[in-house]
Amino acid sequence: MKDQDSFEYVKDLFTEYLLKHHHRKTPERFAILERIFIYEQHFTVEMLYNQMKDSYRVSLATIYNTIDLLLECNLIVKHLLGGQLAQYEKVSGLNTHHHLICTRCGKVKEFSDKQIRTSIQSKQFVHFQLSHYSLYLYGLCSKCQAELKNQK
């Protein structure tokens, strides 16, 4: 059995999805998927575009196209955190985490809390079929707290 976070496993899932929905298995799509699964942190389309120049050059249109497919099959999630660009993140197995976002410098930090996870996941909805969720906590990071203090 393959490791659920390995590229091979994810590649299989994506292949299966493409076949099922009669989409084509193009080399561009797999090159993009491969690059995405290297990121440990959030990534943007711009990062992907610039950093793939050396390995397998693809157009922005293709990147957006592929990202849509990956979102549809839940291999990545999209975060709109207020900056210019949308941020994306690979979905890695079981550990859903939450986000701390500094409203001053925009820095994003992840954390995980079992009690919060449980309270959300145990919630039952009558008319809603939950697939995933995002929790964003806004506030000031330690650095910005210190800087604001010094300004006074």
Added chain:
Amino acid sequence: MKDQDSFEYVKDLFTEYLLKHHHRKTPERFAILERIFIYEQHFTVEMLYNQMKDSYRVSLATIYNTIDLLLECNLIVKHLLGGQLAQYEKVSGLNTHHHLICTRCGKVKEFSDKQIRTSIQSKQFVHFQLSHYSLYLYGLCSKCQAELKNQK
């Protein structure tokens, strides 16, 4: 003591913020604030711009400017839910709610759950000063569930 959700109360808070930060108390800013606090649901800049034509015409630049100020003093919150436009919402007192978002039709519904609220609000952070948070649950609304079923 004024009702915490009344326009007069909110106006006072905004005035105080403007004075404290040496911003000017312009009629445009209060006209925008007044219109915003009529909305019971989310609103967009476009809605604000079109609907203020009759009462007090302001430019888009001024609307964006004022919205930034209202965000800074936590009288409204911003939601980036994936559509073209950013959505905003007035902050009304104590009842923080959460959002159910249909990934197919984009419809947004609110709900509130005490256990979820408590688990989030009781969380302590060492290096982070929490100001507010947003929880978005993605999935399929009942209508889209039915429509997908019929397609098969």
Added chain:
DNA sequence: TTTGTTGCAAAACGTTTGCAGCCTC
């Protein structure tokens, strides 16, 4: 009087779209 704010229009920005040619299937 000073200078922050406004309205207007142009610019900027990420993202989407149209289209001819290519390459899966």
Added chain:
DNA sequence: GAGGCTGCAAACGTTTTGCAACAAA
């Protein structure tokens, strides 16, 4: 061979910016 996919560039729509005129302090 049919038609989905790609790259390119133009288009799109929201948001930001520059600037002269205005008005709050």
